[in-house]
Amino acid sequence: MSGHRMLLSVSVAAGVLASSAAHAQTDITWWHGMSGHNGDVINEIATKFNDAQSECSLTPVSKGTYEEALAAGIAAFRSGEQPNILQVFDAGAATIINARGAVIPAEDLIKNAGHEFDRDAFIDGVRNFYADADGKFIGMPFNSSAPIMYINTEALEKAGVEAPKTWEDFEAVAPKLKDAGYVPLVQSQLTWEFTENFFSRNDIQFASNNNGYDSVIDTTINVTAPEHVMMYDKLKAWADEGYFGYYGAGWSDNQKVFEENKAALWIGSSGSFGGLQKTAQMPFSATFLPYWDSIDGAGVHSFIGGAALFAMAGKSEAENNCTASFFQFLTSPEIQVFYHKSTGYVAITKAAYELAKKEGYYDEKPVAEIGIQQLSLPAGEWNKGYRLGFYPQIREVMEREYGRIFSGETTPAEAMETIKEEGDSLLSRFAKTAG
Amino acid sequence: MKRVQFNRPLLPYLLILPQMAVIVIFFYWPSAQAIQSSFYIEDPFGFGATFVGMANYQDILSSREYLKIANFTVVFTFLVTFLSLAIGLLLAVKADKVIRGSSAYKTLLISVYAVAPPVAGLIGVMFFDQHIGPFVDLAAWFGWDMRVGIDYWDTAIAMITISVWKQIPYNFIFFLSGLQGIPVSVVEAAAIDCRSPVRRFWTVVLPLLSPTAFFLLIINMTYALFDTFGIIDTTVKDKAANNPITLVYKVYMDGFRGNDIGGSSAQSVILMLVVFVLTVFQFRFIERRVHYT
Numbered sequence: 001m002s003g004h005r006m007l008l009s010v011s012v013a014a015g016v017l018a019s020s021a022a023h024a025q026t027d028i029t030w031w032h033g034m035s036g037h038n039g040d041v042i043n044e045i046a047t048k049f050n051d052a053q054s055e056c057s058l059t060p061v062s063k064g065t066y067e068e069a070l071a072a073g074i075a076a077f078r079s080g081e082q083p084n085i086l087q088v089f090d091a092g093a094a095t096i097i098n099a100r101g102a103v104i105p106a107e108d109l110i111k112n113a114g115h116e117f118d119r120d121a122f123i124d125g126v127r128n129f130y131a132d133a134d135g136k137f138i139g140m141p142f143n144s145s146a147p148i149m150y151i152n153t154e155a156l157e158k159a160g161v162e163a164p165k166t167w168e169d170f171e172a173v174a175p176k177l178k179d180a181g182y183v184p185l186v187q188s189q190l191t192w193e194f195t196e197n198f199f200s201r202n203d204i205q206f207a208s209n210n211n212g213y214d215s216v217i218d219t220t221i222n223v224t225a226p227e228h229v230m231m232y233d234k235l236k237a238w239a240d241e242g243y244f245g246y247y248g249a250g251w252s253d254n255q256k257v258f259e260e261n262k263a264a265l266w267i268g269s270s271g272s273f274g275g276l277q278k279t280a281q282m283p284f285s286a287t288f289l290p291y292w293d294s295i296d297g298a299g300v301h302s303f304i305g306g307a308a309l310f311a312m313a314g315k316s317e318a319e320n321n322c323t324a325s326f327f328q329f330l331t332s333p334e335i336q337v338f339y340h341k342s343t344g345y346v347a348i349t350k351a352a353y354e355l356a357k358k359e360g361y362y363d364e365k366p367v368a369e370i371g372i373q374q375l376s377l378p379a380g381e382w383n384k385g386y387r388l389g390f391y392p393q394i395r396e397v398m399e400r401e402y403g404r405i406f407s408g409e410t411t412p413a414e415a416m417e418t419i420k421e422e423g424d425s426l427l428s429r430f431a432k433t434a435g
Numbered sequence: 436m437k438r439v440q441f442n443r444p445l446l447p448y449l450l451i452l453p454q455m456a457v458i459v460i461f462f463y464w465p466s467a468q469a470i471q472s473s474f475y476i477e478d479p480f481g482f483g484a485t486f487v488g489m490a491n492y493q494d495i496l497s498s499r500e501y502l503k504i505a506n507f508t509v510v511f512t513f514l515v516t517f518l519s520l521a522i523g524l525l526l527a528v529k530a531d532k533v534i535r536g537s538s539a540y541k542t543l544l545i546s547v548y549a550v551a552p553p554v555a556g557l558i559g560v561m562f563f564d565q566h567i568g569p570f571v572d573l574a575a576w577f578g579w580d581m582r583v584g585i586d587y588w589d590t591a592i593a594m595i596t597i598s599v600w601k602q603i604p605y606n607f608i609f610f611l612s613g614l615q616g617i618p619v620s621v622v623e624a625a626a627i628d629c630r631s632p633v634r635r636f637w638t639v640v641l642p643l644l645s646p647t648a649f650f651l652l653i654i655n656m657t658y659a660l661f662d663t664f665g666i667i668d669t670t671v672k673d674k675a676a677n678n679p680i681t682l683v684y685k686v687y688m689d690g691f692r693g694n695d696i697g698g699s700s701a702q703s704v705i706l707m708l709v710v711f712v713l714t715v716f717q718f719r720f721i722e723r724r725v726h727y728t
Binding site (some may be wrong): 065 | 474476477478479480481482483484487494500515534565566582584585586587630671672673674675677678689691692693694698
């Protein structure tokens with residue numbers, strides 16, 4: 001625990017003591033998977049909430065990573081010790097949403113506490129990912145991000161090219177970027193950037209049963225779609241030509257190449273912006289994640305990445321009301337803009353986006369706007385989200401097979417067959433968990 | 436010999452009760468739960484469970500990937516155990532012979548043991564880092580494009596090297612004290628009978644070391660099977676992808692990260708059986724050849 005955070009939690013605790021002396025306060029807890037700077041920002045938000053009202057006192061607890069937070073929340077729920085609020089990441093959404101009874105849908109919680117709830121207040125790309133098939137919010141979107149393309153402006157100038165909008169454009173400029181002495185393209189997470197969001201950006205069905213929203217029974221994954229196989233055939237060919245650099249499944253090993261001014265284009269997260277400002281050794285800008293011009297209907301908004309907050313069931317009404325007021329507080333434009341600016345995650349409501357615009361934040365930092373703009377692109381048919389059980393394990397299968405593609409152990413077509421086979425069997429196992 | 440007779444027959448049971456309680460609560464109870472869960476496919480939050488009989492076991496044992504991981508675990512365990520025992524023994528024998536400055540020499544070798552395992556793992560991973568690792572630069576000198584984290588066997592070599600390095604000091608300490616426990620008179624008598632120091636080592640010193648070696652064999656196998664978890668996790672940087680992993684890491688991935696309780700329980704039951712068989716084998720067949728003095 002850093003000294004700073006220790007001080008903070010001590011002061012939070014002191015605040016609780018001081019005010020509980022005055023009148024009875026309801027304590028609620030929030031388990032999350034953030035640490036370092038992002039964890040400190042969460043503590044600041046909790047302090048702001050506790051200072052803003054006197055009925056509720058919120059204590060945030062970091063449980064390590066996203067996976068660890070989910071595992072801790074599950075273990076706690078099974079022994080009846082669950083927190084009021086649990087942060088769950090995109091790939092784990094199906095695990096918690098399909099466990100009927102584990103959570104109170106965010107929309108019900110807020111309405112029951114007597115607040116208004118307006119789905120249309122949220123920007124388009126955020127609205128459906130953590131909602132059920134009818135659009136009712138189950139989780140409250142919290143830290144949201146989008147995969148975007150960062151641009152090494154120096155490299156593009158040297159090569160005398162424009163930033164590509166589509167992958168066809170990229171193929172045209174890649175040789176020039178390579179001749180200028182750069183790795184033309186790097187990425188950081190193939191599963192999220194070139195599979196899930198390949199399907200969203202190009203508006204292709206990712207899984208049967210309406211991307212898994214309608215039912216868990218007989219859901220199958222569509223990774224063998226010819227367009228998706230083509231994407232990886234291209235990536236492999238680009239890697240062989242020296243147009244694409246793959247440095248393993250770890251996020252930062254790949255980001256580092258871009259930071260060190262050795263790569264021209266990097267597909268990262270809109271949430272990487274804050275850190276990149278400090279680590280990049282050259283000026284950079286950003287634009288949307290490219291799509292394929294050759295695919296009909298491509299170019300729609302991407303899925304949101306990041307995580308959402310879930311109100312756990314089995315808590316008293318007073319505590320649930322506090323959770324509801326915290327959700328209300330969290331979506332207020334001021335807090336959204338504060339969070340957006342201090343972390344680089346996108347603002348999730350239209351009002352917050354307007355406020356940040358009005359304050360002139362994007363004139364100062366245009367890169368910070370790219371994620372929201374990409375999530376505000378038109379909706380397609382297949383890009384509202386996906387709901388797949390045991391998805392963290394399916395991602396691991398993908399990571400394994402994608403690694404094998406680039407080490408030459410398999411071909412994209414074979415890899416997709418393997419992922420489909422193992423993925424479908426994991427999905428059918430998941431269907432049995434509902435029992 | 437004087438025999439102590441207890442008047443109250445219950446007292447001994449009372450005295451071992453705390454120990455038994457610890458074993459039951461922390462070993463038998465979780466084991467029983469694991470065996471039970473391994474027959475179900477369960478919702479992580481505990482809302483539903485479907486009894487599936489042996490299906491979890493069938494799924495695991497018919498999975499090509501699982502068998503591949505099992506194969507790697509065998510190779511990994513063998514290499515780590517063999518190399519760390521062999522190098523530890525070699526260093527101990529050499530250190531035992533040093534006369535001038537021997538304590539400094541021994542302290543230097545032992546001090547590595549004071550490095551905490553996760554720190555050792557991190558140091559090792561730094562050495563093999565694909566961007567800044569000196570070992571990678573060294574390999575490049577010999578024309579070997581070492582890509583740890585991308586190439587399966589390059590990562591395997593890094594994992595084995597780090598695991599062996601971490602375990603050598605432990606073996607060194609035990610072998611050294613074992614060597615110092617061999618009576619000088621025996622060593623001198625052997626020197627009169629036989630001129631070749633190599634032969635003396637194989638026929639006199641090693642048999643006298645066998646209790647130590649047997650103990651270390653069990654400890655090292657357990658180390659390679661289970662305690663290398665942290666080193667594997669730091670080497671693959673939390674994303675196994677196409678890198679080699681061991682069976683324990685697979686249990687963690689499926690159980691704690693994938694929330695598949697039934698599947699990972701079945702895997703841990705399989706691991707329990709493997710350890711049980713190994714232990715029985717070691718005590719029945721290898722220990723017979725150990726000379727206790």
